[in-house]
Amino acid sequence: MRLTGSQSITAFFFLLLFLLSGCASHSALPAVEKEEKETTKLQIGAVFADGQDPWLSFLMNGVKEYEDGNEEMEAVYTDAENDSNKQIEQAEELIARGVDSLMVTPVDMVAAELILEKAARADVPVVLVNRESLETESVYVGSDAFSFGVMQMEEVAKQLGGKGNIAIMNGQIGHPAQKQRTEGNKSVIEQHKSMNIVLEGTAGWNREQGKELMKNWLESGQNIDAVVANNDEMAIGAIQAAEEAGVxxxxxxxxxxxxxxxxxxxxxxxxxxxxxxxxxxxxxxxIDAALQLAKGEKPEATTYIPGELILKENVDVYVEKWK
Structure with missing residues (x-):
């Protein structure tokens, strides 16, 4: 059939409109694909105990470094500022938000147990880091705290020649690391008849509390040959008090x-x-274990990151590790 002039013009415009709409649809595809990629990232709630704690801040930096190099996931960070109730509320908010898994460094065992319980109800998998649960089974990544206490006290016994009065400075009482490190300390002392625990108290992992506790010990007049602290911050506080006292x-x-x-x-x-x-x-x-859980995989139930003894002769090696 032969088209008239007006019909030819109309047909031309319809063809042009079709071609333009086809181009427009094609140009929109990359934007849609980008949106899909963004929404398919797995979300992991990174629930931290205390961002002001020097050691935990380095742990957090390790998580952020991992996240920066991984395109499968994104982390949502919270800081409980060492407040157990606040941490529980933060975990509840992340669960309600629909995160795919949680990575938690618990403020204390109350927080650990309640977070594990609430997450289980919502079918959100959890990995505990550095501080493990005493009652509820969970995936754990951290240190073998007992072996750390053994390693620490064995070196002290060596430097004291197997004899002397020992003061043990505990972290938060009931905390798994406190309990296990101190048990490790005492297992070594039991092997040395001339080593005795003469003082023991808690300084809550804190430098200032460690300093105050050491002042009290020195004022008591008790002879002390060694102070063995559950962490460096308390040990540094004790050193500062001893330095001020001239001992x-x-x-x-x-x-x-x-x-x-x-x-x-x-x-x-x-x-x-x-x-x-x-x-x-x-x-x-x-965070790697939390990612595995988010993907429906099964990481190792317990992963211990090995400890290493640091003395003056090898300290420079570890100074480099922090750079």
Whole structure:
């Protein structure tokens, strides 16, 4: 059939409109694909106990470094500021938000148990990092705290020649790391008949509390040959108190964690030993396990990141690790 002039013009415009709409649809595809990629990232709630804690801040940095190099997931960070109730509320908010899994460094065991319970009800898998649960089974990434306590006290016993009065400075009482590190300490002391625990108290993992506790111990008049602290921050506080009292050179001090501040005190000859607890390794191991859980995979139930004894002769190696 032959088209008239007006019909030809109309047909031409319809053809042009069809071609333009086809081009427009094609140009929109990349934007749609991009949106789909963004929404398919797995969300992991990274629930931290205390961002102001020096060691935990390094653990958090390890998580962020892992996230930056991984396109499968994105983390949603919370900081409980060492408040157990606040941490529980933050975890509840993340669960309600619909995260695919949680990575939690618990403020305390109450928070750990309640978060595990609430997450289980919502079918959200959880990995605990650095601080494990005493009652509820969960995936755990952290250190073998008992072996750290053994390693620490064995070095103190060596430096004291197997005899002396020991003061043990505990972290938060009931905390798994406190309990297990102290048990490790005592298992070594039991092997030495001339070593005795003469003082024991808690300083809550905190430098200032460690300093105050050490002042009280010194004022008591009790002879102390070594102060063995559950972490470096308390050991540093004890060192500061002893230095102010003029008795620093009379006491052996040991900590656990291997933080940059502790390494500096070792270099100065003030801290005799510490045990390196790999904050970055625990953070990255924890977020990797959380990613596996988010993907429906099964990571190892327990992953221990090994500890290493730090002394003045090898301290420079660990200074480099923090750079």
């Amino acid at each position: 620093l050179d009379q006491i052996v001090f040991a900590g656990i964690d291997g933080t940059p501040d502790a390494l500096s005190f070792i270099q100065q000859g003030k801290l005799a030993a510490t045990v390196f607890q790999d904050a970055k390794g625990q953070g990255q191991g924890g």
